[in-house]
Amino acid sequence: MVRLEELNDDVNENNVKKTSGSQPEDGDLEDLYDRAVARGGFSDKSFDEALSDLSKTPLFMTSLDDAGNEDNVVLEALKAFQYEGTRSEAAQNFKEQGNECVQERKWSDAKEFYTKGIAVLTNKVDEVKWDKPEDPVEEDKRSTLLLEQLHSNRARCNLELKNYRSTTLDCSSVLKINPHNVKAHYRSASALFALDKVYEALDVCYRGLKLDQDNQVMKVLLEKIQKRSRVKEEQDRKRKDELDRKRREKLTLVAAIRARNITVRFSRKGAPEMADAELRLVPDPLSPESTLEFPTMFLYPTHNQSDFIKAFSEKDAIYQHLSYMLPLPWDAKGEYKVSTVECYMDTISGGMVKLGKKVSLLEILSNDKVEVLDGMVRIYVVPPGGQWLQEVKRKRNK
Numbered sequence: 001m002v003r004l005e006e007l008n009d010d011v012n013e014n015n016v017k018k019t020s021g022s023q024p025e026d027g028d029l030e031d032l033y034d035r036a037v038a039r040g041g042f043s044d045k046s047f048d049e050a051l052s053d054l055s056k057t058p059l060f061m062t063s064l065d066d067a068g069n070e071d072n073v074v075l076e077a078l079k080a081f082q083y084e085g086t087r088s089e090a091a092q093n094f095k096e097q098g099n100e101c102v103q104e105r106k107w108s109d110a111k112e113f114y115t116k117g118i119a120v121l122t123n124k125v126d127e128v129k130w131d132k133p134e135d136p137v138e139e140d141k142r143s144t145l146l147l148e149q150l151h152s153n154r155a156r157c158n159l160e161l162k163n164y165r166s167t168t169l170d171c172s173s174v175l176k177i178n179p180h181n182v183k184a185h186y187r188s189a190s191a192l193f194a195l196d197k198v199y200e201a202l203d204v205c206y207r208g209l210k211l212d213q214d215n216q217v218m219k220v221l222l223e224k225i226q227k228r229s230r231v232k233e234e235q236d237r238k239r240k241d242e243l244d245r246k247r248r249e250k251l252t253l254v255a256a257i258r259a260r261n262i263t264v265r266f267s268r269k270g271a272p273e274m275a276d277a278e279l280r281l282v283p284d285p286l287s288p289e290s291t292l293e294f295p296t297m298f299l300y301p302t303h304n305q306s307d308f309i310k311a312f313s314e315k316d317a318i319y320q321h322l323s324y325m326l327p328l329p330w331d332a333k334g335e336y337k338v339s340t341v342e343c344y345m346d347t348i349s350g351g352m353v354k355l356g357k358k359v360s361l362l363e364i365l366s367n368d369k370v371e372v373l374d375g376m377v378r379i380y381v382v383p384p385g386g387q388w389l390q391e392v393k394r395k396r397n398k
Contacts, residue, residue, distance in 0.1 A: 091143070094117035158170060186221065198232050343355040
């Protein structure tokens with residue numbers, strides 16, 4: 001027998017006498033290796049092949065299917081144990097294991113056990129591998145009851161794990177088996193409430209209370225749902241009123257534009273991004289007698305510059321806006337003056353029309369020649385002389 005000795009910290013291990021169980025000298029290791037090779041003690045298999053062989057040993061197996069067709073008494077015993085008993089007995093075992101996890105609040109583990117129990121009862125592929133029940137009718141009744149319980153218990157786990165959609169699906173499976181299951185009603189209503197599906201939650205909760213009018217837990221849940229329902233009803237009412245107001249404002253705006261004989265057209269590109277600027281009636285958008293305001297772009301094509309006016313009133317004239325915009329900071333030559341600049345707009349027919357700077361915007365837009373494109377007025381402002389206009393005509397006539 002090998003004798004073990006405890007070494008003190010100050011002992012030199014090299015001076016300790018080796019016992020019969022100590023390591024051999026280097027020469028002994030070489031002899032040991034030579035003898036092992038001589039008797040075939042080392043395999044020429046790769047690491048993956050060796051690992052595959054090891055996985056067929058029951059102690060190291062990760063699946064009962066890893067053993068192939070080789071004879072293995074222990075393995076056959078394990079496979080037999082996998083299908084030991086009837087389906088309901090196996091499902092009952094999984095349910096009990098899940099219940100133990102629930103007591104420890106291990107919701108994910110419990111869910112897995114319940115899922116396995118459900119799989120045992122619903123998977124008909126391995127029917128021949130299970131023990132035949134003595135009373136098939138009683139086995140069917142027990143399996144049905146277990147399936148209801150497993151789905152109900154898994155619904156609780158999903159609810160605790162905040163898997164609300166899965167909770168409703170499990171509860172639906174329960175109620176297909178037993179429409180009078182109060183717990184399924186409660187858990188389904190709780191999940192729907194968590195998803196803010198208030199009206200559906202109310203419906204399920206009412207159905208549950210019809211089955212058990214004295215269920216205090218259900219009553220507490222109903223109060224919460226009703227409170228949220230009142231909030232949602234108020235939100236829905238405000239949303240509906242807002243949509244109705246916007247609809248009436250739009251109809252009023254269209255009527256006001258038509259009454260003024262203004263042409264408005266929207267292209268396929270749609271209106272450009274203008275933040276909160278929009279064609280509107282002020283001060284009362286519900287009164288066609290209010291004043292129209294147009295987002296307007298002043299374009300300086302000869303210098304590739306522009307200015308944006310958020311609200312150009314129909315009563316204003318062009319010179320009123322030019323008077324505070326001119327002179328322009330980039331106009332080094334002083335070409336842009338209120339008294340001398342020329343203003344133009346595109347016509348509906350594709351030409352150009354010169355605008356009077358002292359004429360109101362309403363008079364300009366209601367003359368049947370121009371249009372408001374995509375909700376914005378576009379006015380070209382150019383230095384006097386007509387060179388720009390001639391260049392535009394030349395390009396458009398090509």
